[in-house]
Amino acid sequence: MACEPNRARLLCMLSLTFGFFIVEVVVSRMTSSLSMLSDSFHMLSDVIALVVALVAVRFAEKTQATNKNTFGWIRAEVMGALVNAVFLTALCFTIVLEAVERFTEPHEIESPVVVAGVGAAGLLVNLLGLCLFHGHAGGGHGHSHGGHSHGSKNKRGKTSKNSKAGNGSSGEETNNLVGNHNSPGDGRPRNEISCKGSTEVQMNGNTHYEEMDPDHDSSSQLNMRGVFLHVLGDALGSVIVVVNAVIFTFVWQPCIKGEKCMNPCVNSHSADHYHDNNTVVDLHVGPTVPTMKFAGPCWVLYLDPTLCIIMVSILLYTTYPLLKESALILLQTVPKQINMHRLNERLLSLDGVLAIHELHIWQLAGSRIIATAHIKCHDPTSYMEVAKRIKDLFHNEGIHATTIQPEFVTFSSESRDSLCELSCRTQCAPKLCCGAADKQNTGSDKKAAVASNLEVISETSEAAGAVVQVCPGSEAEVRIAREVESSL
Amino acid sequence: MLPLSIKDDEYKPTKYNLLLKLSGWFRSILADKTSRNLFFFLCLNLSFAFVELTYGIWSNSLGLISDSFHMFFDCTALLAGLAASVISRWRSNDSFSYGYVRAEVLAGFVNGLFLIFTAFFIFSEGVERALEPPDVHHERLLPVSVAGLLVNLVGIFAFQHGGHGHSHGEGDHGHSHSLFNGSTSHGHSHGGHHHHDKHADWHSHGGHEEPHYNDELQHLPGKGSSKQILQGVLLHIIADTLGSVGVIISALLMQKYDLMIADPICSMLIAILIGVSVVPLLKESIGILMQRTPFSLDHALPECYQRVQQLQGVYNLQEPHFWTLCTDVYIGTLKLLVAPDADTRWILSQTHHIFTQAGVRQLYVQIDTAAM
Numbered sequence: 063m064a065c066e067p068n069r070a071r072l073l074c075m076l077s078l079t080f081g082f083f084i085v086e087v088v089v090s091r092m093t094s095s096l097s098m099l100s101d102s103f104h105m106l107s108d109v110i111a112l113v114v115a116l117v118a119v120r121f122a123e124k125t126q127a128t129n130k131n132t133f134g135w136i137r138a139e140v141m142g143a144l145v146n147a148v149f150l151t152a153l154c155f156t157i158v159l160e161a162v163e164r165f166t167e168p169h170e171i172e173s174p175v176v177v178a179g180v181g182a183a184g185l186l187v188n189l190l191g192l193c194l195f196h197g198h199a200g201g202g203h204g205h206s207h208g209g210h211s212h213g214s215k216n217k218r219g220k221t222s223k224n225s226k227a228g229n230g231s232s233g234e235e236t237n238n239l240v241g242n243h244n245s246p247g248d249g250r251p252r253n254e255i256s257c258k259g260s261t262e263v264q265m266n267g268n269t270h271y272e273e274m275d276p277d278h279d280s281s282s283q284l285n286m287r288g289v290f291l292h293v294l295g296d297a298l299g300s301v302i303v304v305v306n307a308v309i310f311t312f313v314w315q316p317c318i319k320g321e322k323c324m325n326p327c328v329n330s331h332s333a334d335h336y337h338d339n340n341t342v343v344d345l346h347v348g349p350t351v352p353t354m355k356f357a358g359p360c361w362v363l364y365l366d367p368t369l370c371i372i373m374v375s376i377l378l379y380t381t382y383p384l385l386k387e388s389a390l391i392l393l394q395t396v397p398k399q400i401n402m403h404r405l406n407e408r409l410l411s412l413d414g415v416l417a418i419h420e421l422h423i424w425q426l427a428g429s430r431i432i433a434t435a436h437i438k439c440h441d442p443t444s445y446m447e448v449a450k451r452i453k454d455l456f457h458n459e460g461i462h463a464t465t466i467q468p469e470f471v472t473f474s475s476e477s478r479d480s481l482c483e484l485s486c487r488t489q490c491a492p493k494l495c496c497g498a499a500d501k502q503n504t505g506s507d508k509k510a511a512v513a514s515n516l517e518v519i520s521e522t523s524e525a526a527g528a529v530v531q532v533c534p535g536s537e538a539e540v541r542i543a544r545e546v547e548s549s550l
Numbered sequence: 551m552l553p554l555s556i557k558d559d560e561y562k563p564t565k566y567n568l569l570l571k572l573s574g575w576f577r578s579i580l581a582d583k584t585s586r587n588l589f590f591f592l593c594l595n596l597s598f599a600f601v602e603l604t605y606g607i608w609s610n611s612l613g614l615i616s617d618s619f620h621m622f623f624d625c626t627a628l629l630a631g632l633a634a635s636v637i638s639r640w641r642s643n644d645s646f647s648y649g650y651v652r653a654e655v656l657a658g659f660v661n662g663l664f665l666i667f668t669a670f671f672i673f674s675e676g677v678e679r680a681l682e683p684p685d686v687h688h689e690r691l692l693p694v695s696v697a698g699l700l701v702n703l704v705g706i707f708a709f710q711h712g713g714h715g716h717s718h719g720e721g722d723h724g725h726s727h728s729l730f731n732g733s734t735s736h737g738h739s740h741g742g743h744h745h746h747d748k749h750a751d752w753h754s755h756g757g758h759e760e761p762h763y764n765d766e767l768q769h770l771p772g773k774g775s776s777k778q779i780l781q782g783v784l785l786h787i788i789a790d791t792l793g794s795v796g797v798i799i800s801a802l803l804m805q806k807y808d809l810m811i812a813d814p815i816c817s818m819l820i821a822i823l824i825g826v827s828v829v830p831l832l833k834e835s836i837g838i839l840m841q842r843t844p845f846s847l848d849h850a851l852p853e854c855y856q857r858v859q860q861l862q863g864v865y866n867l868q869e870p871h872f873w874t875l876c877t878d879v880y881i882g883t884l885k886l887l888v889a890p891d892a893d894t895r896w897i898l899s900q901t902h903h904i905f906t907q908a909g910v911r912q913l914y915v916q917i918d919t920a921a922m
Contacts, residue, residue, distance in 0.1 A: 091681075099678055099681070099682075103674040103678075106674070107670070110670075129843075130842055130843050130848070131840065131841070131842050131843070132841075132843060132869075132870060132871045132872065132873075133840075133841045133871060133873075135840070137839070137840045137841060138840065141836065141839060141840065144659075144660075145663060148660050148663045148664065148667075149663065149667060152663070152664055152667040152668075153667075155626075156671060389656060392652065392656055392839050393646065393650065393652045393653060393656060394646070394647075394648045394652055394875070395645055395646055396644065396645050396646070396647055402644045402645075402647070403644065420912070420914075421647065422647045422648060423647060424647070424648070426841070434881075434883055434914040435914070436914070442894045442895075442917075442919075445894075445917075446919060465869075465883035465884070465885065465914045465915075465916045466914075466916050467898070467913075467914045467915050467916060467917075468894065468898070468916075468917055469898075470894070470895050
């Protein structure tokens with residue numbers, strides 16, 4: 063199972079990080095260091111990111127269609143990636159805020175040795191996490207999909223299609239795609255299967271189980287990338303903590319208790335006086351303290367916020383592509399490797415196809431791409447012949463879940479090939495939120511042609527509706543007869 | 551040959567193009583009522599944040615400065631909502647065949663996530679402060695929190711009114727998406743380590759389609775869902791106001807009775823409140839983004855399937871997929887297995903009509919003929 067290594071890694075990392083979080087909280091209580099406490103909360107956010115990724119992976123395993131989620135839960139991984147990316151961005155903002163606060167009010171580190179120790183331990187944990195997830199985030203990995211056999215599904219001519227498909231899809235994750243093509247897309251084999259009379263082929267049934275592996279990989283990669291970036295951010299944070307603590311121990315000369323010294327860097331109320339045995343000695347009272355010591359170089363205190371800001375910029379730079387990619391998938395973009403124009407032209411070049419409307423291609427998750435279109439043909443028989451070739455065309459592009467709606471030329475609209483017969487009724491044309499504006503112009507002159515259909519249909523629908531409500535089964539024949547006579 | 555058109559756009563320097571774009575965006579923001587409200591609320595928040603920042607720098611209060619930064623953080627969420635409302639009106643193109651309408655769902659989701667993160671952050675700071683109570687400078691607390699409460703109340707009135715009586719004459723086509731963002735600032739202790747409550751970011755579907763079209767069938771679903779969303783928005787703002795009221799109370803407690811523990815407890819309660827109130831928003835956006843069957847169609851769909859299967863010639867209905875593109879826009883695909891001698895045209899139009907009655911206007915029906 064492709065998911066098992068992911069889950070195992072996530073669980074392992076999760077337990078490690080959670081354990082470390084507990085350790086940090088305990089240490090912070092013992093040393094009463096506030097910065098350690100805040101760092102432990104960063105660890106907690108890491109834990110939450112891992113939990114999110116784990117939940118997404120578990121959900122995405124259920125690729126069976128359910129009643130409510132007809133596509134299965136496979137999109138959960140894209141969502142998990144987005145959630146992680148957003149959390150990371152929010153975390154970066156918080157760190158920036160804290161860094162700015164530190165700039166205005168620098169703090170010394172109390173007990174830097176302990177901090178260095180804990181920071182080093184945290185770094186180890188994070189490096190381990192990086193190793194665990196690096197292979198995943200790098201892209202592609204060894205799952206052999208080529209040899210999938212899919213049981214009872216019809217596999218006629220699959221191997222030839224595999225090679226074609228391999229060339230058709232450009233670039234990414236070719237090993238995944240080869241496996242993907244093994245899965246019987248809904249279109250082509252279904253006709254053959256229907257010949258055998260088994261009409262119960264549900265695409266979202268067993269086939270998804272086998273399809274799951276390749277899709278799981280490429281979409282789970284997105285998820286794992288999110289986790290990887292989170293762990294990377296944490297690792298950088300630990301590096302900063304360690305570097306800061308080490309420099310602090312070696313460079314900083316602190317004010318030892320009992321000695322008269324002042325800390326000039328901290329711009330607090332103690333800058334102009336200091337406490338000497340519970341009395342306040344005002345520093346501005348002339349040069350009366352020749353043996354005054356000053357705490358170590360000030361720039362050390364500003365090192366921490368500076369490094370934080372550098373780390374934030376690195377993190378944001380690496381998170382942005384992940385954020386963009388998952389957001390684009392969720393926005394129903396056409397996948398990068400598909401060229402709509404070219405696809406359109408190729409579809410139009412098939413004979414029998416008069417026009418194409420409402421072509422929509424979007425990515426469900428990973429390499430599962432879904433396309434829908436209206437194809438205008440002369441009549442049902444020509445449609446049947448052309449349907450297979452259309453499906454093949456889509457298969458070559460790597461799109462296996464297609465729904466093609468046929469439209470037939472009505473007698474009155476010979477000249478209007480480019481208009482969509484069934485795009486909408488007149489009222490709903492402007493309500494379509496996608497490109498409806500360009501259709502509006504065509505909608506108005508279509509009104510005349512569609513109106514006649516409309517009246518007919520509304521008449522039948524009322525009849526149908528009324529009859530269905532009254533008695534679902536028995537008067538079916540009467541209703542059908544009425545509808546047939548009034549349809550054309 | 552004389553030029554047929556004077557399109558020297560490509561010869562213009564890019565600066566003009568940028569200005570044009572910005573002014574175009576401005577106009578589109580101001581055109582729609584709800585995004586206009588959002589824009590003004592954003593300006594209000596921004597100005598409040600700047601005032602707080604200058605006051606904090608002038609009086610050298612770190613807490614006020616950090617609070618103003620939190621407010622800026624709030625404003626970025628408002629900005630994201632505004633950007634989404636502008637983006638979702640862009641035309642569709644080659645890469646975005648459905649247009650950009652999903653941007654508002656995504657923005658709602660992202661803002662919900664930001665809210666949860668803010669709640670988590672506030673909670674953690676509350677815990678930190680409970681464990682290690684710092685000195686409290688609450689002199690400046692009250693005026694700031696009162697001011698924040700006022701800003702919030704402005705938001706309530708602006709969006710409550712804008713919700714119900716939304717513009718009927720505006721919007722040429724499509725939808726107006728309004729994203730509400732209500733934020734509050736309330737002062738907290740620790741020299742005023744203020745926290746920002748949250749944002750609620752909702753998208754409400756401007757129901758201004760109604761006056762354009764007389765089709766009563768589509769009237770009801772649109773109205774119902776936007777009403778629900780607006781209710782959610784109001785709940786959010788009310789929770790916000792309660793939050794600032796709570797802060798004011800805790801400030802008073804601290805001043806009068808010196809009850810330092812009130813502040814962390816208050817922030818923890820507020821964080822929990824934020825978390826709880828964000829859950830419905832997240833559930834809805836997650837449902838939409840996961841391509842779940844639309845909630846409002848849950849009951850109507852099985853009946854539609856039955857009706858379709860009773861059409862003459864239809865053997866079976868397979869692989870129905872229905873999902874929400876954006877608020878109230880549903881898209882569906884399904885496959886029908888029909889008899890070889892069936893009248894496909896009639897079946898197609900009937901199916902379309904059945905589902906249009908249910909509210910699904912974009913439907914793709916694939917007809918597969920069963921061989922004899």
